[in-house]
Amino acid sequence: MDDFHQQGLYQEALDTQYLALKVLNLAPPSELENLDAQIVNEITLIDTYLAQHSIDSLYDSNDLEDEQILLLLDILTSLWITAYLLSDEDVVQWASVKMCSLCLEHGRCEQSAFAYILYGFVCVNRLNEFKKADEFGKVALKIADNYPNLALRGKVYFMYGLTICHWSNHLSFSTKSFRQSYQFSCQAGDWTYASYAAVNIISNLIIEGLPFTDVLTEANKYLSFLKEKNEESTKSFFIPGAYVPLLHLMDKCDSHNSFNCDVFNEQEHQLYAKDSPIIQAWYYYAKIRALYLIGLYDEALAIIEHIHIIPMGVPGQIKTPEAFFYSCLVLLAKPETYLDSSKYQDMFKHMFERLKTWSDSCEDNFLHKVKLIEAELASLNNQPFYEVFDLYHQAIELAKAADYKLIEALANELLANYLVKQSKLEYVMHHQQISQTIYNHLSVNVKAANSSLPNDEIPVLTSNSSIEVSTSSIALNSMMQAANVLSEEMVIDKLMNKLIAIVMEFSGASKVALLLKKNSKWWVENIGILNEPNFQFEPLPYSKSTDIPASVIRYVIRTQSMALIGNVSVDSVFTNDPYIEKHQPKSILCLPLIYKNRINSIVYLENELTTDAFGQNHLDMLNLLIGQMAISIENSVLYSQMEEKVVARTNDLEESLKQLKQTQNHLVESEKMASLGRLVAGVAHELNTPLGVSVTASSNLLELIEQLRVAFEAQTLTRKEFVSSIANINQAGSIVYRNLNRAAELVANFKLVAVDTSNDEEREINLKEYLTDLVSSLSPALKKGHHTIQIDCSDDLVIKVDPGVIAHIFTNLILNSLIHGFEDTQEGQITITAELEGSKLRVDFQDNGKGMTKEVQSKIFEPFYTTKRGAGGSGLGMNIVYNLIVQKLKGTISCHSEVGNGTKFTILSNL
Numbered sequence: 001m002d003d004f005h006q007q008g009l010y011q012e013a014l015d016t017q018y019l020a021l022k023v024l025n026l027a028p029p030s031e032l033e034n035l036d037a038q039i040v041n042e043i044t045l046i047d048t049y050l051a052q053h054s055i056d057s058l059y060d061s062n063d064l065e066d067e068q069i070l071l072l073l074d075i076l077t078s079l080w081i082t083a084y085l086l087s088d089e090d091v092v093q094w095a096s097v098k099m100c101s102l103c104l105e106h107g108r109c110e111q112s113a114f115a116y117i118l119y120g121f122v123c124v125n126r127l128n129e130f131k132k133a134d135e136f137g138k139v140a141l142k143i144a145d146n147y148p149n150l151a152l153r154g155k156v157y158f159m160y161g162l163t164i165c166h167w168s169n170h171l172s173f174s175t176k177s178f179r180q181s182y183q184f185s186c187q188a189g190d191w192t193y194a195s196y197a198a199v200n201i202i203s204n205l206i207i208e209g210l211p212f213t214d215v216l217t218e219a220n221k222y223l224s225f226l227k228e229k230n231e232e233s234t235k236s237f238f239i240p241g242a243y244v245p246l247l248h249l250m251d252k253c254d255s256h257n258s259f260n261c262d263v264f265n266e267q268e269h270q271l272y273a274k275d276s277p278i279i280q281a282w283y284y285y286a287k288i289r290a291l292y293l294i295g296l297y298d299e300a301l302a303i304i305e306h307i308h309i310i311p312m313g314v315p316g317q318i319k320t321p322e323a324f325f326y327s328c329l330v331l332l333a334k335p336e337t338y339l340d341s342s343k344y345q346d347m348f349k350h351m352f353e354r355l356k357t358w359s360d361s362c363e364d365n366f367l368h369k370v371k372l373i374e375a376e377l378a379s380l381n382n383q384p385f386y387e388v389f390d391l392y393h394q395a396i397e398l399a400k401a402a403d404y405k406l407i408e409a410l411a412n413e414l415l416a417n418y419l420v421k422q423s424k425l426e427y428v429m430h431h432q433q434i435s436q437t438i439y440n441h442l443s444v445n446v447k448a449a450n451s452s453l454p455n456d457e458i459p460v461l462t463s464n465s466s467i468e469v470s471t472s473s474i475a476l477n478s479m480m481q482a483a484n485v486l487s488e489e490m491v492i493d494k495l496m497n498k499l500i501a502i503v504m505e506f507s508g509a510s511k512v513a514l515l516l517k518k519n520s521k522w523w524v525e526n527i528g529i530l531n532e533p534n535f536q537f538e539p540l541p542y543s544k545s546t547d548i549p550a551s552v553i554r555y556v557i558r559t560q561s562m563a564l565i566g567n568v569s570v571d572s573v574f575t576n577d578p579y580i581e582k583h584q585p586k587s588i589l590c591l592p593l594i595y596k597n598r599i600n601s602i603v604y605l606e607n608e609l610t611t612d613a614f615g616q617n618h619l620d621m622l623n624l625l626i627g628q629m630a631i632s633i634e635n636s637v638l639y640s641q642m643e644e645k646v647v648a649r650t651n652d653l654e655e656s657l658k659q660l661k662q663t664q665n666h667l668v669e670s671e672k673m674a675s676l677g678r679l680v681a682g683v684a685h686e687l688n689t690p691l692g693v694s695v696t697a698s699s700n701l702l703e704l705i706e707q708l709r710v711a712f713e714a715q716t717l718t719r720k721e722f723v724s725s726i727a728n729i730n731q732a733g734s735i736v737y738r739n740l741n742r743a744a745e746l747v748a749n750f751k752l753v754a755v756d757t758s759n760d761e762e763r764e765i766n767l768k769e770y771l772t773d774l775v776s777s778l779s780p781a782l783k784k785g786h787h788t789i790q791i792d793c794s795d796d797l798v799i800k801v802d803p804g805v806i807a808h809i810f811t812n813l814i815l816n817s818l819i820h821g822f823e824d825t826q827e828g829q830i831t832i833t834a835e836l837e838g839s840k841l842r843v844d845f846q847d848n849g850k851g852m853t854k855e856v857q858s859k860i861f862e863p864f865y866t867t868k869r870g871a872g873g874s875g876l877g878m879n880i881v882y883n884l885i886v887q888k889l890k891g892t893i894s895c896h897s898e899v900g901n902g903t904k905f906t907i908l909s910n911l
Contacts, residue, residue: 042097064107154185163316195230209406241282251445281313368398409438500528690739821849
């Protein structure tokens with residue numbers, strides 16, 4: 001198969017593999033009527049298995065030794081890579097699930113590692129279960145490492161890096177996996193997978209944004225190796241998808257709009273790749289990125305027409321989100337085309353939604369891309385400046401934190417372009433310089449000749465103004481960091497303190513007050529005064545406050561607009577305000593914070609020393625903060641209200657739970673008393689027989705004695721009569737003795753059970769003797785039919801336990817069998833087997849009754865569940881058993897039953 005792959009004869013390889021499957025009596029996909037239904041069935045079988053086993057436990061499965069199954073797995077492994085190279089997604093998924101289900105059914109072997117890595121691929125590409133995929137991937141690596149098969153390890157590490165790792169982990173971990181695959185494959189002489197690993201190492205390094213001179217050095221080493229070992233992989237993937245795109249970014253191709261160079265002809269490659277989606281996908285993914293980065297958006301739109309080929313050609317690979325990311329940016333860079341085309345809008349929506357889904361699974365790889373697209377979209381939709389700026393800032397910080405240098409440079413460049421459009425030229429140079437510095441560090445030389453920022457729009461700076469720009473930029477970044485601080489705070493009191501401190505820092509105010517609306521009234525919630533960190537303030541309605549001018553606040557509330565007074569003593573209509581007359585502040589600024597077209601808070605600032613203290617720069621800064629302040633206040637108020645509701649709801653739930661527990665306790669006690677009552681009634685009924693016989697026999701005895709006395713006194717007593725009377729008296733006495741002895745035994749047994757069920761103290765008991773006494777006390781219930789109980793237990797098995805617990809458990813189990821299991825039979829058999837297993841006591845309680853359905857079995861330990869509701873059953877008996885075993889004996893109980901074959905309970909308890 002490797003020869004076919006290296007020669008690019010993929011269809012010939014597939015035909016051979018199908019024939020091999022038929023020889024082994026497995027119908028190939030070509031002969032299956034509904035392949036997707038087959039895939040679904042296999043996935044269902046796998047899910048059924050996983051419902052009972054953890055993924056990690058697959059490592060400990062039994063060894064697979066069936067030679068035919070092992071051969072099947074070998075063929076399916078080869079079939080998978082052939083189908084993948086042919087971009088036949090259905091066959092790829094069928095081979096994946098088939099291998100996995102075979103390994104789950106028959107056990108673990110070397111190929112299980114590849115089977116589980118392939119099922120991880122299905123979890124990614126079909127099920128969108130990225131966490132499960134990573135779990136399968138990691139157990140596959142663990143299994144592969146357990147075998148000395150280097151070729152297998154090369155395949156498994158390659159597949160983990162190619163289709164699984166990056167959906168849950170930083171891309172650098174995928175690169176690391178490729179490097180390990182390359183090493184294993186080279187050691188094994190598997191040049192096919194060694195070449196695949198080398199191609200993807202270079203592709204990943206470009207995406208990560210490592211210095212391209214270093215990447216090119218490594219790529220040149222691989223190039224000579226690949227030409228010798230796998231020319232097909234070199235021609236199809238390495239040169240068009242990794243090597244030439246790298247040269248293009250470094251401005252080493254013939255032109256900016258083409259990949260043509262000494263080692264590659266673009267037109268010839270397109271003809272060569274026209275029938276191979278996987279080869280096309282590698283080319284298109286690299287091309288869309290290159291065209292966007294140099295600003296050739298029209299040419300990039302032509303590539304977007306083929307974007308659907310990428311997820312089809314390279315399913316599960318990082319190249320799909322990379323291509324989607326740059327495609328979204330291309331569409332937003334051509335707003336007139338994007339906005340006028342429903343087709344492009346649908347494409348954008350699909351790609352952007354997928355990126356957001358992937359970012360939920362792995363923020364490191366995708367969230368910075370999502371934020372940058374959101375920033376470009378917000379810019380296109382003319383959203384408020386501070387919102388757009390914040391999105392760009394988030395994209396920059398996220399890319400920087402994840403060490404995606406190329407995206408960090410691009411985000412700074414796009415932010416600089418946006419600032420030019422917004423005439424914020426004083427901030428442009430800062431971000432443009434950062435962008436160019438990173439591009440230079442990466443050797444992205446193509447950007448130097450294709451800067452997207454027009455030269456005539458870059459502000460010309462003098463030596464003095466450069467300092468101002470730098471200072472402004474630093475202030476702007478500090479302000480955005482402050483906005484992030486506000487966005488992260490949810491507790492209202494802490495938020496107000498932070499907000500006041502931030503506003504005071506950026507505005508130079510000597511006093512800052514924050515007002516919130518509560519119950520239709522505006523309250524002064526907090527006040528900060530410069531150089532008075534310990535200033536104490538109690539919230540009160542603003543109309544009653546002596547710390548702010550009420551007239552200014554009324555004006556802002558009425559007009560919903562800002563009040564800016566540069567010189568309060570000269571140009572203010574508020575000079576008659578009592579607060580202003582008394583304190584005579586120099587400058588005042590009062591800002592309404594508007595959220596969803598309504599004022600949710602007001603910020604009041606004053607400076608007591610300087611007139612015109614709040615200039616345009618301060619207003620610009622505060623305007624950027626206002627949106628975040630309004631959102632943060634709204635969120636914190638909602639959070640505070642939610643907390644209050646949660647506390648109230650929690651209190652209600654606790655009270656309800658308390659009442660429920662009380663009710664449950666009453667019901668449990670009632671059930672215990674009912675059980676005891678049934679026991680007492682049974683014993684009383686049983687006592688009636690011996691006592692009745694004793695009464696009758698004693699009456700007869702008295703008559704015999706009286707007859708003997710009369711005859712004796714009359715001197716008519718003969719010897720024969722005397723002997724007969726003595727015999728009758730002896731017989732009557734024996735009857736009385738035997739029956740009274742039986743009654744005494746019943747009372748003693750009942751007393752033992754009654755005392756034990758009301759006593760919580762532990763003591764040592766002989767288990768067999770105790771169970772025998774307990775069964776004896778239940779004999780009235782047993783005698784209603786011809787039921788028997790057999791106790792199979794060692795005579796010297798002594799345990800230390802609360803006997804009452806044992807009595808409750810086995811009384812309920814026996815009565816459960818009598819009432820439910822033996823409902824339709826008069827000759828029931830119960831067997832109680834007890835033995836020690838190490839430090840655990842195992843008890844099997846088994847009856848030969850009618851058994852139960854799966855539904856009843858699944859609910860048997862639930863409280864209040866009974867099949868005898870109309871016949872007096874409470875549904876608490878087996879729940880009591882369960883709770884006593886779990887809570888008192890610290891053990892477990894399981895139930896196995898089949899309709900018509902009786903029921904078996906197994907109890908395990910630590911002694």
